[in-house]
Amino acid sequence: MAFRLPLPSAALAIALLAAGCAMAQPQGGQPADATLLNLSETAERDVTPDTIRARLLAQVSSEQAAVAQNAVNAAMTKALAKARALGLEVETGGYSTYQETPPRPQNLPPGTKPPAAQWRAQQSLVVISKDDAKLLEAVGALQNDGLLLQELGYTVSREQQRSLQDELTAEALQRLEARAKKAAAALHLRFDGWARVGINGGVVPPQPMFKAMRAETMAAAAPPVAAAGEQTVSVNVSGEAILRRD
Known part of the structure; x- marks a missing residue:
């Protein structure tokens, strides 16, 4: 100082x-x-x-909105149970569902359908702990379950x-x-x-x-x-x- x-x-x-x-x-x-x-x-x-804090994202794409949402819901339910079982503080973030339309290929053969529009559903999960090793272990397990790590840092x-x-x-x-x-x-x-x-x-x-x-x-x-x-x-x-x- x-x-x-x-x-x-x-x-x-x-x-x-x-x-x-x-x-x-x-x-x-x-x-x-x-x-x-x-x-x-x-x-x-x-x-x-x-304190160490991580933010993860469950994200699924499908041609049907319901399929994408159900998959995200199941992933978040499993992730919450796993994090709580390890004694971590958890909170869920925003939930969104939106449609993405792929660009039409320039040389699409006649009679071939263009790529179908995809519905993407996603929700974030924040895990917090004062035990570095425990949180990092949990983050690794959640990554293996398909969640994406968006942010990791100390506070x-x-x-x-x-x-x-x-x-x-x-x-x-x-x-x-x-x-x-x-x-x-x-x-x-x-x-x-x-x-x-x-x-x-x-x-x-x-x-x-x-x-x-x-x-x-x-x-x-x-x-x-x-x-x-x-x-x-x-x-x-x-x-x-x-x-x-x-």
Whole structure:
């Protein structure tokens, strides 16, 4: 984590005076000798995410919509049972059915029927776990059952994020107050509390480790492997510091 080094007092005073938008005259309810100073600070931490998540797709094509849908329904029923039996958290995604008309061949022999239109039915399945090995084993088994792996990656769970945000919030607030006191000293004023404070936090979203592949490629693929990289949890605080004359 990189920390900003404080500017020397004289340079800080010049910087603050030059940035007129960062300072404001007191508003209603503030003492007449008060000056409001806008500040912000960010605290960050790189962490190894504790959850692995995979999204798979059951997809079937047929000349009859009912046949395609029945096949997808059966595949999803089997996949849900298998994932739950392994103790994985599961959720189903969107379900769609649509018709695809193949292009007519340019040199189709006389009397030959063109390729028939195909109905395609598909539904996605998301599996989540904090046990990497268990989830990857399940994904491999579901691939062997004909499901396509669309996305595989790691994520920070809500519990992990909230725990870190509590620590980072305290850290960011301490740094914000320290900056306010240093700015007040550089301006020959004193820090006299806060007129307003705001807090925002979040996780920098990771890029998926694995994207969808063509069905014929996936059919011959080995079970997936994965390794967790770091993600950044951050908290940003901002506030209006009240500065007054000594």
